[in-house]
Amino acid sequence: MTTSSSERGVSLGMPELPAPAYPDDVRARLEADARELIARYPDSRSALLPLLHLVQSQEGHVTRTGMRFCADMLDLTTAEVTAVATFYTMYRRKPSGDYQVGVCTNTLCAVMGGDAIFETLQEHLGVGNGETTEDGKVSLEHIECNAACDFAPVVMVNWEFFDNQTPASAKRLVDDLRAGRPVQPTRGARLCTFKETARVLAGFPDERPGAVEESGSAGPASLVGLRLARGEAAPARVVHPRDGGPHEESADAMHEPSPAEHLSSHDAPQETSASDPAHPAGPTAEEGE
Numbered sequence: 001m002t003t004s005s006s007e008r009g010v011s012l013g014m015p016e017l018p019a020p021a022y023p024d025d026v027r028a029r030l031e032a033d034a035r036e037l038i039a040r041y042p043d044s045r046s047a048l049l050p051l052l053h054l055v056q057s058q059e060g061h062v063t064r065t066g067m068r069f070c071a072d073m074l075d076l077t078t079a080e081v082t083a084v085a086t087f088y089t090m091y092r093r094k095p096s097g098d099y100q101v102g103v104c105t106n107t108l109c110a111v112m113g114g115d116a117i118f119e120t121l122q123e124h125l126g127v128g129n130g131e132t133t134e135d136g137k138v139s140l141e142h143i144e145c146n147a148a149c150d151f152a153p154v155v156m157v158n159w160e161f162f163d164n165q166t167p168a169s170a171k172r173l174v175d176d177l178r179a180g181r182p183v184q185p186t187r188g189a190r191l192c193t194f195k196e197t198a199r200v201l202a203g204f205p206d207e208r209p210g211a212v213e214e215s216g217s218a219g220p221a222s223l224v225g226l227r228l229a230r231g232e233a234a235p236a237r238v239v240h241p242r243d244g245g246p247h248e249e250s251a252d253a254m255h256e257p258s259p260a261e262h263l264s265s266h267d268a269p270q271e272t273s274a275s276d277p278a279h280p281a282g283p284t285a286e287e288g289e
Contacts, residue, residue: 044073052085054202058195059095097138099138104152104156108152113153114153120170
């Protein structure tokens with residue numbers, strides 16, 4: 001028994017036509033920007049990543065026209081450009097929203113609530129992974145580690161951090177984005193659109209007044225190790241034995257941690273198997289079973 005080419009999902013139609021060119025005015029503007037970027041590198045090929053961000057800032061994703069433009073500017077083949085554009089997840093291959101909402105579902109964020117946040121947002125927005133809301137405002141995706149584990153679970157919008165999120169706070173965040181209300185990241189400058197973000201990532205300055213000054217630095221939880229390395233004493237913390245056994249502590253040492261001492265969600269009281277006698281931790285079967 002044989003199957004036809006159509007049944008195997010193989011197209012024997014006309015080959016895809018070459019990508020259309022940018023309009024003359026757009027091409028001229030992008031060429032000027034591209035030459036500025038290429039001049040920064042001793043080898044022009046090294047400018048490919050910034051150029052992909054540049055064309056992404058034009059249309060919100062990397063189109064075939066954008067890849068053809070990059071190939072022309074760098075004397076590469078479109079196959080070489082496509083290989084790079086499809087390797088990095090930061091380059092979008094299809095139209096997407098003004099705000100890229102990424103929920104970290106890597107190990108630590110997942111166990112701290114990232115999986116629950118992602119599932120909640122899928123249901124709330126009515127979209128799946130990599131999909132965009134009908135109004136074109138929000139694209140949702142799960143993302144890998146963003147090196148912000150001390151603030152897990154983390155949500156990113158156009159690569160700006162929103163730390164210590166919960167399903168409820170994440171729903172408010174996307175609702176504000178869709179309604180056009182101002183949104184301020186936990187650390188970093190106020191949000192701009194994905195196209196504007198792509199231009200900054202290409203290597204051009206953020207020209208919004210005050211945006212650079214708003215960028216800030218690492219959050220308090222990230223700087224604890226640095227302070228300890230400098231010999232700066234950390235505030236005393238009282239940790240009570242989990243078994244509830246006797247312990248001694250001075251009157252000066254006895255205190256309840258203030259909110260300011262909870263530098264990240266990891267410091268906040270959490271319900272765990274060790275704190276729940278009805279669900280003790282331990283192996284579910286004897287060794288060898």
